[in-house]
């Protein structure tokens with residue numbers, strides 16, 4: 001690695017550790033000038049470094065990273081609850097969403113996720129009718145943005161383990177004729193939700209559900225078990241130094257799914273977007289049933305990892321899934 005890059009990365013790591021030290025000493029992570037200032041510094045420090053490979057960092061930095069991700073998750077939850085409370089005081093909260101400082105980021109992320117979903121969802125012009133968002137929180141902006149601007153006939157089922165988050169979230173849409181009917185809220189740990197998961201054409205998994213690799217993989221394997229064959233799983237991950245802020249989803253552990261593409265934004269959208277499709281029915285090859293597990297055969301690069309299947313050894317396999 002170039003010495004300049006090594007130098008830049010050690011400056012970044014020094015800065016991240018300094019910010020972590022200050023955040024970890026704060027009484028509370030509720031929105032305040034100090035908290036906002038520290039997180040703004042953290043985001044501005046991380047965004048430019050998309051080439052750093054977090055997996056190569058030493059154990060002590062990895063430990064700081066996993067603690068920092070939890071602090072970021074806590075602060076995000078408190079920030080969303082704070083603004084959801086303010087928005088809930090308006091007659092129609094949906095007319096005031098832009099008071100949230102990162103609303104434009106959600107508009108961009110929603111557009112990005114919609115475009116990627118649109119590209120892979122289906123060769124026919126149909127759109128998903130039932131979408132679940134897992135980890136919707138007190139400010140379910142992704143569901144609101146998709147329902148308002150992109151998927152106007154789709155019903156959104158929002159799952160959150162926290163009943164307070166759900167009552168705050170449902171308050172935001174209750175005054176709206178359309179969204180009050182198309183936004184449903186379920187209070188549950190997603191790990192306890194089983195059969196109903198097969199009812200969804202698309203499931204979004206929030207970045208903050210599963211705060212480390214093990215927890216994230218447990219949720220993904222649970223979804224793999226209960227989702228309908230061919231249904232789409234949209235995941236939020238992180239790339240480069242953005243992985244100091246959010247958990248990373250490793251495409252190679254998505255057993256049960258074909259990873260169709262991964263997009264790493266270069267602008268101020270923090271999350272990477274990964275789209276995958278649950279395996280279709282087993283394919284009968286000369287009477288030996290075989291699950292289509294080409295995920296592990298996939299080649300992937302970085303930047304825009306539009307994962308293309310190799311000419312895999314079973315090339316003669318009849319693909320039920322038209323998008324292969």
Ligand SMILES: C[S@@+](CC[C@H](N)C(=O)[O-])C[C@H]1O[C@@H](n2cnc3c(N)ncnc32)[C@H](O)[C@@H]1O
Nearest residue numbers: 077135137160161162165189190206207208209
């Ligand atoms: C604060 S929101 C933030 C969503 C954020 N925009 C994202 O993409 O992650 C994350 C929510 O996930 C919820 N959550 C965490 N683990 C969960 C689980 N196992 N089942 C359902 N909801 C969960 C938390 O209660 C929290 O409200």
